[in-house]
Amino acid sequence: MATSEADVDELIDDLIASYPLQSTDPVTFLGEQFDRGLAWLHFPVGAGGLGLSPADQLHALRRLLKAGAPSAGMRNIIGYGMVAPTIVSHGTDEQKSRFLRPLFTGEEIWCQLFSEPGAGSDVAGLAMRAERDGDEWILTGQKVWTTLAHMAAYGLIIARTNPDVPKHKGITAFLVDMHAPGVDVRPLFQVTGEAEFNECFFHEVRVPDSRRLGGVGEGWGVSITTLMNERVSIGGTVPPRNSGLIGEAVKIWKSRWADRTDAEAIAVRSDLMRAWVRNEVGRLTNWRASDLRRAGTPGPEGSVAKLAFAEENQRTSELCVNLMGSDGMLYGSNYPLLRPSESAMSGGDMRKAFLRMRANSIEGGTSEVMRNIIGERVLGLAGEPRNDKDVAWKDVPKS
Numbered sequence: 001m002a003t004s005e006a007d008v009d010e011l012i013d014d015l016i017a018s019y020p021l022q023s024t025d026p027v028t029f030l031g032e033q034f035d036r037g038l039a040w041l042h043f044p045v046g047a048g049g050l051g052l053s054p055a056d057q058l059h060a061l062r063r064l065l066k067a068g069a070p071s072a073g074m075r076n077i078i079g080y081g082m083v084a085p086t087i088v089s090h091g092t093d094e095q096k097s098r099f100l101r102p103l104f105t106g107e108e109i110w111c112q113l114f115s116e117p118g119a120g121s122d123v124a125g126l127a128m129r130a131e132r133d134g135d136e137w138i139l140t141g142q143k144v145w146t147t148l149a150h151m152a153a154y155g156l157i158i159a160r161t162n163p164d165v166p167k168h169k170g171i172t173a174f175l176v177d178m179h180a181p182g183v184d185v186r187p188l189f190q191v192t193g194e195a196e197f198n199e200c201f202f203h204e205v206r207v208p209d210s211r212r213l214g215g216v217g218e219g220w221g222v223s224i225t226t227l228m229n230e231r232v233s234i235g236g237t238v239p240p241r242n243s244g245l246i247g248e249a250v251k252i253w254k255s256r257w258a259d260r261t262d263a264e265a266i267a268v269r270s271d272l273m274r275a276w277v278r279n280e281v282g283r284l285t286n287w288r289a290s291d292l293r294r295a296g297t298p299g300p301e302g303s304v305a306k307l308a309f310a311e312e313n314q315r316t317s318e319l320c321v322n323l324m325g326s327d328g329m330l331y332g333s334n335y336p337l338l339r340p341s342e343s344a345m346s347g348g349d350m351r352k353a354f355l356r357m358r359a360n361s362i363e364g365g366t367s368e369v370m371r372n373i374i375g376e377r378v379l380g381l382a383g384e385p386r387n388d389k390d391v392a393w394k395d396v397p398k399s
C-alpha cells in the first residue's frame with residue numbers, strides 16, 4: 001500500500017515500464033492505471049484510488065502527463081471531474097464497479113444534465129419529472145446547455161420526484177442511458193461556430209431504479225457534490241508555469257513586440273507583465289488549495305477559484321487578441337457549424353479562445369452566483385432573500 005510520494009512514484013514507474021507509452025493504446029493504459037489505483041489517488045481502493053490525498057493525486061497526474069501518458073480528463077471532461085466523484089460519494093458498490101472504469105478509460109463518455117430552460121442558476125427549481133413505475137422511473141422534460149451530450153453514453157440527471165415539498169427536497173438523481181428510447185439530443189451552436197453543447201428532450205424515458213444515484217428525494221445533496229467538484233475542475237487546475245493562455249500571450253508578444261522599444265511597446269510589456277503575475281498568483285493559489293484539501297467534496301474555495309479563473313481567462317484572451325493587432329479581428333471561421341471533437345474545448349487559435357472564454361463566466365455557475373456563494377459562505381454576509389424556501393415546489397410561481 002502506497003503511503004508516501006516515493007511509493008507513488010514507484011507505482012507510476014512500474015506502470016510505465018510494464019505498459020510502454022509508445023506501444024500501448026490509451027484505453028489499455030488507462031484501464032491498467034485504474035486497476036492499480038492510480039486513476040484518482042484520493043478515491044478509495046477498488047474505485048480507481050488508493051485512499052490518499054488530492055495533493056498526491058496532483059503529484060501523480062503531473063508525473064504521468066510529463067511522461068506523455070493519455071489524459072483521462074481530456075477524453076471525458078465531465079465524467080472525469082464531476083460525475084466520478086459524485087458516483088464515489090453517493091453510488092452503490094454495483095454502480096461504482098459498473099461505471100468508474102469505462103468512464104476513466106474514455107470508453108463511456110458522460111454528460112451532466114442539470115440546467116433547464118427555466119432553471120439555471122436556480123437549478124433546484126427544475127421541472128423535469130421522474131415518476132415511479134414499479135422497478136423503473138419514467139423521465140419526461142427538457143434539459144439544456146448539455147455539454148457533450150451528443151457523444152455521451154450516459155448522463156447524470158436530476159429530476160423532480162415530489163412536487164409537493166419545497167424545491168430542494170423533491171429532487172432525485174439518476175444515471176441515464178443517453179441512447180435509451182425517448183432521448184432526443186439536438187445541437188446548440190455557440191459564438192465560436194461550434195456546438196459543444198445541446199438541448200436534450202426526454203420523452204417517457206425509462207430508467208431502472210438500480211440506476212438511481214442516492215436516495216429518493218436526496219438529489220440536491222448529490223448535485224451539490226457534482227457542482228462543488230465542477231468548480232474545482234473548471235477553475236482549480238494547476239497547469240505548468242507559462243502554459244495555457246498566458247503562455248500564448250508571451251509567445252505572441254515575443255513574435256510581434258519583443259524587438260520594439262517605443263512607448264507603445266513599453267506599455268504593452270507592462271500589460272503583459274501584469275497579466276503574467278495575475279496568472280501566476282492564480283496558479284500558485286490553486287496549488288496551495290489542492291495541497292491543503294483533504295479527500296472528499298471540495299468546499300467554497302472552488303467558487304473562489306472558478307470566479308478568478310473566469311475573469312482571468314477573459315482578460316488574458318483579450319490581451320492576446322490585442323497583442324495581435326488588426327489580425328486579432330480576423331477569426332478564421334465563417335461560422336462553420338461544427339460538432340467539436342473531444343479536444344475542441346481547448347484553446348488553439350487565440351481569436352477562437354477569446355470567443356470561447358466568454359462562456360467561462362456562465363458555465364459551471366455564473367460569476368454573480370460565485371460572488372453570492374463567496375459572500376455568504378466565505379465572508380459570512382447576509383444571505384439573499386429566499387421566499388420559496390418553505391413553499392411546495394408546485395405552488396412556487398413560475399415564469
Ligand SMILES: Cc1cc2nc3c(=O)[nH]c(=O)nc-3n(C[C@H](O)[C@H](O)[C@H](O)COP(=O)(O)OP(=O)(O)OC[C@H]3O[C@@H](n4cnc5c(N)ncnc54)[C@H](O)[C@@H]3O)c2cc1C
Binds near residue numbers: 115122197368
Ligand atoms: C459553455 C457552457 C456549457 C454548459 N454546460 C452545461 C452542462 O454540461 N450541463 C448543465 O447542466 N448545464 C450546463 N451549462 C449551463 C450553465 O450551468 C448555466 O448556463 C448557468 O448555471 C446559468 O444559468 P442560466 O443560463 O439559466 O442563466 P440564469 O440563471 O437565467 O441567469 C441569468 C443572469 O442572471 C444572473 N443571476 C441569476 N440568479 C442570480 C442571483 N441569485 N444573484 C445575482 N445574479 C443572478 C446570472 O448571473 C446571469 O447573469 C453550460 C453553460 C455554458 C455557457
